[in-house]
Amino acid sequence: MSEKIDARGLSCPQPVVLVKKAMDKSEKGALEVLVDTVTSRENVSRLARSAGYQVSIEEKAGEFLLKLIKE
Amino acid sequence: MTNLISFFASRRGIISAGIFIGVFAPILQKLGNPANMGICVACMERDIAGALGLHRADVVQYLRPEIMGFVLGSLIAALAFREFKPRTGSAPLIRFFLGFFAMVGALVFLGCPWRALLRLAGGDGNAILGLGGLAFGVWIGVLFLRAGYNLGRSSPAQAATGWIFPVLMMILLLFAIFQPQFAPGGPIFTSSKGPGAAHAPLVISLLVGLGVGFLAQRTRFCTMGAVRDVILIRDFHLFSGILALVAAALVINLILGQFHPGFANQPIAHSDHLWNFLGMTLAGLAFALAGGCPGRQLILSGEGDGDAAVFVVGMIVGGGFAHNFALASSAKGPGAFGPAAVVIGLIFCLVFGMAMRERSKA
Numbered sequence: 001m002s003e004k005i006d007a008r009g010l011s012c013p014q015p016v017v018l019v020k021k022a023m024d025k026s027e028k029g030a031l032e033v034l035v036d037t038v039t040s041r042e043n044v045s046r047l048a049r050s051a052g053y054q055v056s057i058e059e060k061a062g063e064f065l066l067k068l069i070k071e
Numbered sequence: 072m073t074n075l076i077s078f079f080a081s082r083r084g085i086i087s088a089g090i091f092i093g094v095f096a097p098i099l100q101k102l103g104n105p106a107n108m109g110i111c112v113a114c115m116e117r118d119i120a121g122a123l124g125l126h127r128a129d130v131v132q133y134l135r136p137e138i139m140g141f142v143l144g145s146l147i148a149a150l151a152f153r154e155f156k157p158r159t160g161s162a163p164l165i166r167f168f169l170g171f172f173a174m175v176g177a178l179v180f181l182g183c184p185w186r187a188l189l190r191l192a193g194g195d196g197n198a199i200l201g202l203g204g205l206a207f208g209v210w211i212g213v214l215f216l217r218a219g220y221n222l223g224r225s226s227p228a229q230a231a232t233g234w235i236f237p238v239l240m241m242i243l244l245l246f247a248i249f250q251p252q253f254a255p256g257g258p259i260f261t262s263s264k265g266p267g268a269a270h271a272p273l274v275i276s277l278l279v280g281l282g283v284g285f286l287a288q289r290t291r292f293c294t295m296g297a298v299r300d301v302i303l304i305r306d307f308h309l310f311s312g313i314l315a316l317v318a319a320a321l322v323i324n325l326i327l328g329q330f331h332p333g334f335a336n337q338p339i340a341h342s343d344h345l346w347n348f349l350g351m352t353l354a355g356l357a358f359a360l361a362g363g364c365p366g367r368q369l370i371l372s373g374e375g376d377g378d379a380a381v382f383v384v385g386m387i388v389g390g391g392f393a394h395n396f397a398l399a400s401s402a403k404g405p406g407a408f409g410p411a412a413v414v415i416g417l418i419f420c421l422v423f424g425m426a427m428r429e430r431s432k433a
Contacts, residue, residue, distance in 0.1 A: 009224030011362045
């Protein structure tokens with residue numbers, strides 16, 4: 001079961017702050033992050049990749065669901 | 072198109088944006104803009120406030136086309152890449168005052184972060200104090216972010232909301248081109264002496280502005296974010312952009328004979344180290360709490376972000392107040408009430424930094 005973070009409507013750097021906090025809580029794991037701007041998508045993806053997560057992105061209706069997985 | 076998108080998001084993309092600003096700012100200076108002020112968002116918005124008669128300091132009044140260019144360049148990029156997204160509703164009044172006090176702090180130092188970097192690249196040692204203050208202010212902002220500071224969510228808005236600010240910029244651009252006089256003598260005011268009278272040809276200023284706006288929108292170039300990301304998440308992506316800016320500007324200044332190292336008698340600068348530092352501490356903290364440097368706020372305004380536009384309006388009004396109330400510095404040093412205004416601004420930021428902490432969710 002992956003933790004879900006709704007970062008829609010939050011401006012920089014809030015989405016990254018929320019995801020970083022969630023990452024710090026669990027060293028391994030899976031996160032699902034919902035964002036609504038391309039900037040947030042890029043920022044969260046960059047943070048996740050640098051922290052060793054694999055990132056997959058689904059787009060629907062102008063929103064992006066980022067699935068972050070770390071084995 | 073996909074390749075282009077990933078290029079802009081890459082390390083090379085952000086470095087390209089930094090180089091573009093670093094190359095063209097000194098060239099704008101060579102073509103007429105004030106010394107070490109090829110681009111300065113704070114100074115240029117202050118000049119716009121003056122041109123509109125929001126202050127009457129007759130040496131800093133000019134409708135700077137670079138500012139309109141940044142917003143419209145960002146608008147073009149956002150429309151072209153389907154990122155134009157009207158949104159608003161995240162604590163606009165607080166953002167207004169963050170913009171207001173950011174401008175006050177920047178005008179005590181005499182420059183936004185972009186100009187601080189350009190001053191450094193021109194050899195102005197006082198910029199070191201300003202950049203130190205900026206980093207200190209951003210660091211305080213990061214402490215608030217870690218403690219849960221948050222201005223709340225914005226909501227998607229009607230398309231018209233997103234167009235207000237770009238259309239305002241188009242109107243100002245028409246004013247800049249046609250120079251209408253609304254009363255004898257102005258507004259529109261245009262300086263006949265001082266920094267306001269120093270400017271590159273309008274078309275060139277506008278084109279460079281459009282280019283910077285386009286690139287900065289694609290790459291999310293942000294000076295405050297650069298410092299914040301290093302402190303907050305040890306990420307050097309944006310920071311590589313500002314390093315590129317300084318390096319490029321330094322090279323161009325050396326080629327154009329615009330590099331003059333030292334602290335004394337630097338152009339449109341003073342050497343009051345304490346208030347150079349604290350002025351930019353206030354600015355850096357206000358930028359961090361608002362989520363972007365002045366350049367970034369213009370870019371976001373072009374993407375339809377109504378909250379960023381409120382921050383910009385706060386800056387322009389702040390520019391008016393800074394000169395009407397003797398808050399802005401001059402080459403002689405801080406204005407009579409500049410230091411007091413910086414203290415009030417810092418108190419405002421600290422109070423709202425504390426007050427806007429979100430209780431941890433159950």
